[in-house]
Amino acid sequence: MAKLLYFEMKKLFSGKLMASLLLFLFLFNGLMVYRESQTKINWSYTKADVGRVYDSLEGMTALEAETYLAERIELLEAVDVWRQWADGSPEWNKDERQSFLDYHEELMEQYPDLDIEAGYLLYLRNFYSEQKLLNDMYDQVSAVAHYGEYLNGLEEEAKIMTSSSLFGNPGTFSYRNIEKTPPVYEHLKGTVLPAEDSEGVLLATESRITDLLLLCLIFILALSMLIGERDSGTLLLIKPAKKGYLETITAKLLTMLFLAVTGTMLFYGTDFLLAEWLLGLGSMDRPIQSVAGYLTSPYALTVGRYLVVFLITKVLTAVVYASLLFCLCTVCRNGVSACLSMGAVLLLEFVLYLTIGIHSWLSPLKVINLVCMADTTWFYGNYLNMNVFGYPVNVVPVCVGAAFMVAVLSCVISLRRFVTEASALSAENRVTAFVRARLKKRQKRGRGKLRIQVNLLGKEFYKVLVMERAWLLLVVFALLQWNSYRGFKTYMDSEEAFYRYYISWAEDVPLTEAARKYKEEDARFRQLDRAVSDGKKAYDAGELTYEEYMELTMELQATYNARQGFSRAVAQYEYVLSQVRAGEEAELFCTTGWENLLGPAGQREDVMNAGKLAFFLAVGLAAVFSVEKTTGMELLLKSSIRGRGSVCLRKYAVCILYGTAAFLLAFLPRYLVIFSAYGTAGLSAPLKSLSLLGDVSCHAPLWVYLVLVGVSRYLGMLAAVGLILWLSKRTGNMIHTILISVLFLLLPVFLFLMGLCGETYFSLLPMMTGYSMYRLTAGRIVYWCAVAAIGIWFYIQSYEEGSAS
Secondary structure (H helix, E strand, C coil), X not given: CHHHHHHHHHHHCCCHHHHHHHHHHHXXXXXXXXXXXXXXXXXXXXXXXXXXXXXXXXXXXXXXXXXXXXXXXXXXXXXXXXXXXXXXXXXXXXXXXXXXXXXXXXHHHHCCCCCCCCCCCCCCCCHHHHHHHHHHHHHHHHHHHCHHHHHHHHHHHHHHHHCCCCCCCCCCHHHXXXXXXXXXXXXXXXXXXXXXXXXXXXXXXXXXXXXXXXXXXXXXXXXXXXXXXXXXXXXXXXXXXXXXXXXXXHHHHHHHHHHHHHHHHHHHHHHHHHHHHHCCCCCCCCEHHHCCCCCCCCCCCEHHHHHHHHHHHHHHHHHHHHHXXXXXXXXXXXXXXXXXXXXXXXXXXXXXXXXXXXXXXXXXXXXXXXXXXXXXXXHXXXXXXXXXXXXXXXXXXXXXXXXXXXXXXXXXHHHHHHHHCCCCCCHHHHHHHHHHHHHHHHHHHHHCCCCCCCCHHHHHHHHHHHHCCXXXXXXXXXXXXXXXXXXXXXXXXXXXXXXXXXXXXXXCCCHXXXXXXXXXXXXXXXXXXXXXHHHHHHHXXXXXXXXXXXXXXXXXXXXXXXXXXXXXXXXXXHHHHHHHHCCCCCCCCCCHHHHHHHCHHHHHHHHHHHHHHHHHHHHHHCHHHHHHHHHCHXXXXXXXXXXXXXXXXXXXXXXXXXXXXXXXXXXXXXXXXXXXXXXXXXXXXXXXXCHHHCCCCCCCEHHHHHHHHHHHHHHHHHHHHHHHHHHHHHHCCHHHHXXXXXXXXXXXXXXXXXXXXCCCCCCCHHHHHCCCCCCCCHHHHHHHHHHHHHHHHHHHHHHHHHHCC
């Protein structure tokens, strides 16, 4: 067995690809954790800023720290009040000044001689950011300082709740759960919590990107160890050997579990080291309840012990995920089927975890769940019971027990499936072969003499769409896009309604006529402003009653949304007018739909759609050349008359048709829902009509721009198809083709969505989105030409290699 384990590891890492990919995931995880440590919280301060405040609290008890922070917050509030008074009091009337003094009387009396020009900031440069930082820290420190009161109040709160009519029925889950809660916290009474920094511990244990990358690692290992060898035909050679069944699959399973555990230790060990280096983990002996988010935890754990428990839980979770994905790859006989089945299982678990409440009668589906096992903060940071036939059952032992059960069952099913399967053909292919044999026999009886005809294009369609399940990918993609856009609704508030109303004044009329209407409306608003101003003066002089003055004020406030819509319409009118005066062609129309389509939110949506397109292209086309190379069919094709260039050209045709279908599914639904919701007004208007396209140098209509964007995206799709086909030919391995394609095509999408970079010209992303079409700089023209040339080179290379004898 030791030799089998050694050779399984050697096979897996015999090439540079797997080692390079694992190294990339490891480094990328470290980069993401570092970035998370530098991200601002609530756009105001970073985790390091929190650490600086806790450094100033060193040596204080939690109560002393609470008092210190309260004094600092009160001082900054007083500075803010005195600055408001200095800035606004000269313009206020008598009643407004008196109201301000009455509201802030206590604070202004406490700090009567405050110098508002002095420097009061100790931690940040921005006044309001420091206020936000201290307020957030005060909430956490105050909760820690009064932890004893929280524990003492649990029993009293339970008595109040059980005596109410809502929770007072003794035979219900709620009543039993409330009664069961206070005794669980009894052993924590007398615990004194220190006020220490929690950010390091939270950074080490709450990195969602680490969970995602670890899942990707397990996913890659499962595909490489089983589907890769099945596609290459290696399993056909291994099974007839002496140890080709139980020993082989056991070695693969143990290797899979070992790598999953090792990867978990490395990934989370990196998180721990980075958290300690960047922020510090603090005292390992303090109770876990002192960490933010764990105040309600019922477990008597120190931070050090919790980190050990956390790591053990993550290792167990990795084992469960590894065994389950290994089982799915053992059952599935095809890379596409394996990817779809694993994605379906994970998506189902994620939906159940998010949609089911913990107190619902369906709560076992939420707790006995793969996603729940990965969310350690959720069930270690709270006392949670699920509803099992009206009785509360703690989620931790149930979740751990379910994890062991899933892992064991997955391993048993994997071993049994591998040992008992008789052929490398899938059940679907056997059924298909049987049906085809029956049809051929019937044709032979009817004709007497069988005439052999081979349709190469039809055969390639069958191989790609049926044998490699590409049709199923298109169905899944269509359902995904349908679900993404089926709930698309236009929300038209009062401001938007007024904007459309005022824009309609200028549609199909000369700009001079629109200007006259806008001036009249602006004069009406100004007249109302003057009336309110005169009313304010009359009210100050005692000539108007309070009710009459408030009536004028309410009339002014009622026009707020109309003014906002009017301002948008006038701003657009002025922009169009400036373009016309500059000698450009421009028209005035409602641009809300175009802003949704081409604005920043629309660009982000199209980047996501480009990522979806890249994924389905990579998975659907990775086996086009590699499956023939791994099965040896390539040698037979090359020796036939039409098995060289003719087959290759038909493969191109099938792949381009598949890519076109995926391309339409990726981008067309969004255009349809937006145009159906907002209309097609402005479709024939010049590009200069939109301020979003103000840098455009040509005078083409908007529909031409959309066509050019579509052409750019289509060419990007063709280049991506060429890349995938070339990789499929060069690597000769479906799994490696998928991994490299996904890495090259999806990594820029991920970096863009994470805000780490914009247009990445080392990738196909700008070509597949087309948003730089109107910025015709020399660098972008060179980029498009380079992408086109490289795409053609991919097709030529795969054609030459496919047709070479």
